[in-house]
Amino acid sequence: MIETAGRTDTRARIVEVAARLLQEQGPVAVTTRGVAEQAGVQAPTIYRLFGDKDGLLEAVAEHVMNAFVAAKARLVADATAADVDPLDDLRDGWRTQINFGIAHPALFRLLGDPDRVRLSPAARSGREVLAARVHRLARTGRLRVSEDRAVDLIQAAGTGVIQTLLATPPDRRDPQLADEMWEAVLDRILTPDPAAADTTRGTGRTGSPASTDAAMATSVAFRALVPDLTALSAAERALIAEWLDRIVNNTSSAPAQAGTSGPTTRRRRQH
Known part of the structure; x- marks a missing residue:
């Protein structure tokens, strides 16, 4: 249960960071490396949660x-x-x-x-x-x-x-x-x-x-x-x-x- 909650929190934090980058700088700024750095996670975490950049962008769009x-x-x-x-x-x-x-x-x-x-x-x-x-x-x-x-x-x-x-x-x-x-x-x-x-x-x-x-x-x-x-x-x-x-x-x-x-x-x- 704790692991699931932590995964949810991490996912939400990544989406929030990506949404801010998308709004401020456009899609070109939403890179796995840039988002990972600002969200305080490793790049493989993004791939594990979203599959790829398109998956992350879709999650951002749904969130907003x-x-x-x-x-x-x-x-x-x-x-x-x-x-x-x-x-x-x-x-x-x-x-x-x-x-x-x-x-x-x-x-x-x-x-x-x-x-x-x-x-x-x-x-x-x-x-x-x-x-x-x-x-x-x-x-x-x-x-x-x-x-x-x-x-x-x-x-x-x-x-x-x-x-x-x-x-x-x-x-x-x-x-x-x-x-x-x-x-x-x-x-x-x-x-x-x-x-x-x-x-x-x-x-x-x-x-x-x-x-x-x-x-x-x-x-x-x-x-x-x-x-x-x-x-x-x-x-x-x-x-x-x-x-x-x-x-x-x-x-x-x-x-x-x-x-x-x-x-x-x-x-x-x-x-």
């Missing part, structure tokens, strides 16, 4: 991402308990994710490998946190695409923004890029504000008929609430969920009607 995702999960729990507006909570999550990516360029590039992301428990947990935020929004009747589609769009847009900003010299980065991309995503996934609906042309945010947007949002909201219908049997809830999934997924994939695009409405928080 786990801490970040855990913090996000706490924020979602707090927002839910305090009944914070789901759209405000989702917006805050977007900004937090963008800021994190910009502040951790080496880690972001490390996690840019699709195979690494696919196998990362922390990445899966991060998607679950985003899905929880989207689910809260879906229950309000404001989401006009499926929850999975909304998560995919937000995740893809956020990754693109971070990649673009990191590829641009800091003094030339567009400070409005993240906000503009966020507005573009909202235009795709949300129904119009009732007060700002295009009553003259009867169109929704993306040019589809307003009635279609409303029906879709109702279907998405109903689907989000199905697990709460405890008066029904599990089989009945599953059947309703299947029907609604079919409606939502079919409508989400349908193209907008040509020639009916109307003006969009910004949903920025006023400062």
